[in-house]
Amino acid sequence: MRLLFHSDGVAGYVPPGFQFPTLIDSRGFTVVAAYLYMLYQVATNAWSSEATARTCARRLLDIFAYFEDNEIPFEKATVSNLTEYREYKLKFGIEGKPCSQSTVNTAVSLFKKFWAWALKEGLIVESAAVSIAEYSTRTRGLPAFTDLWLPTAEEIKQFLSQMRGPEERIATGLTFCAGLRRAEVTSLPADILLSVDQMNRRGGAVRLELDGYHAPTKGKRRRTVEIPLRLYGEMINYKMSDRRANRIERSSPACNTLLITKYGHPCKPDWLNDVFARASVLCGLAIHPHLLRHWYATRFLEYETPERFKGNMVAAVEALQRLLGHADIKTTFGYVHLAILEGSEKVRALMQYQRALNDMLKE
Numbered sequence: 001m002r003l004l005f006h007s008d009g010v011a012g013y014v015p016p017g018f019q020f021p022t023l024i025d026s027r028g029f030t031v032v033a034a035y036l037y038m039l040y041q042v043a044t045n046a047w048s049s050e051a052t053a054r055t056c057a058r059r060l061l062d063i064f065a066y067f068e069d070n071e072i073p074f075e076k077a078t079v080s081n082l083t084e085y086r087e088y089k090l091k092f093g094i095e096g097k098p099c100s101q102s103t104v105n106t107a108v109s110l111f112k113k114f115w116a117w118a119l120k121e122g123l124i125v126e127s128a129a130v131s132i133a134e135y136s137t138r139t140r141g142l143p144a145f146t147d148l149w150l151p152t153a154e155e156i157k158q159f160l161s162q163m164r165g166p167e168e169r170i171a172t173g174l175t176f177c178a179g180l181r182r183a184e185v186t187s188l189p190a191d192i193l194l195s196v197d198q199m200n201r202r203g204g205a206v207r208l209e210l211d212g213y214h215a216p217t218k219g220k221r222r223r224t225v226e227i228p229l230r231l232y233g234e235m236i237n238y239k240m241s242d243r244r245a246n247r248i249e250r251s252s253p254a255c256n257t258l259l260i261t262k263y264g265h266p267c268k269p270d271w272l273n274d275v276f277a278r279a280s281v282l283c284g285l286a287i288h289p290h291l292l293r294h295w296y297a298t299r300f301l302e303y304e305t306p307e308r309f310k311g312n313m314v315a316a317v318e319a320l321q322r323l324l325g326h327a328d329i330k331t332t333f334g335y336v337h338l339a340i341l342e343g344s345e346k347v348r349a350l351m352q353y354q355r356a357l358n359d360m361l362k363e
Contacts, residue, residue, distance in 0.1 A: 060111060
């Protein structure tokens with residue numbers, strides 16, 4: 001059975017007051033199962049409020065409308081169709097305005113849940129090699145030694161000029177100056193920032209301890225990050241500023257994170273995505289938060305290996321692994337893009353070290 005989406009007979013149109021998308025088949029009969037799925041989600045408090053229900057319904061609507069526009073039979077949908085949908089929305093979005101990664105991932109996640117429910121209820125029989133219910137919306141960084149574009153220092157300076165307010169500047173600085181992840185940037189607690197004299201320092205950087213719980217990290221792994229003195233000073237100034245104090249007064253209970261919104265709430269990772277998306281459009285550079293984490297890893301080896309580690313590439317890579325918080329050193333290699341230095345002695349040494357590591361793991 002081929003499912004098409006319609007509302008009031010017009011594909012993709014949502015009239016005022018419309019709450020849940022109704023699916024009808026190619027014969028014009030209403031497929032009550034899909035409608036009941038929406039009601040079931042509300043009844044079980046999966047969609048806790050009317051606003052959430054409307055948003056979730058519209059996200060599902062968008063995928064069904066995409067399937068209809070591209071003449072994709074519902075029961076023959078594959079993970080490649082979802083990948084194509086995701087790439088299309090990230091590039092073209094709605095009415096030419098690209099959608100954020102979070103919005104697209106939410107739509108795909110909702111469709112996966114609907115698909116799993118339909119499978120469980122026996123409404124469809126999955127025949128694809130890879131299950132849609134197992135489709136992952138997470139993106140991975142490109143492996144090392146590929147033709148990856150990394151911004152230059154001048155391009156990052158141009159990108160930073162589009163930042164509005166200290167919150168955006170600090171968040172961006174923490175990605176490419178300290179290699180923090182989005183969630184680590186936005187959840188960084190303010191009370192771990194002490195005066196420079198009280199902090200452990202190394203050269204021109206402050207060593208900040210993240211315990212994985214009070215200061216959340218991926219996998220709750222304890223690690224130390226190095227923040228340049230200039231950036232750390234800006235963070236301290238912002239922590240003590242009237243701007244942040246006024247924002248805290250608007251929230252209840254008081255917010256403990258360093259970066260907070262104008263309404264006094266903690267900034268979320270999606271907020272940082274939106275910041276980068278706006279700045280990328282304004283400066284014409286396709287930069288996202290995780291790309292600058294790759295930039296940090298690459299530049300760390302490029303600049304720190306000769307001076308700090310006396311040319312010892314093994315020690316430099318192991319130190320970078322600890323700073324990035326990777327459990328496996330092979331993951332760290334995926335963040336190091338030295339193809340821009342192709343043919344250099346540094347690249348050959350790193351490749352030789354990686355081959356030796358792979359041989360040792362095989363043994």
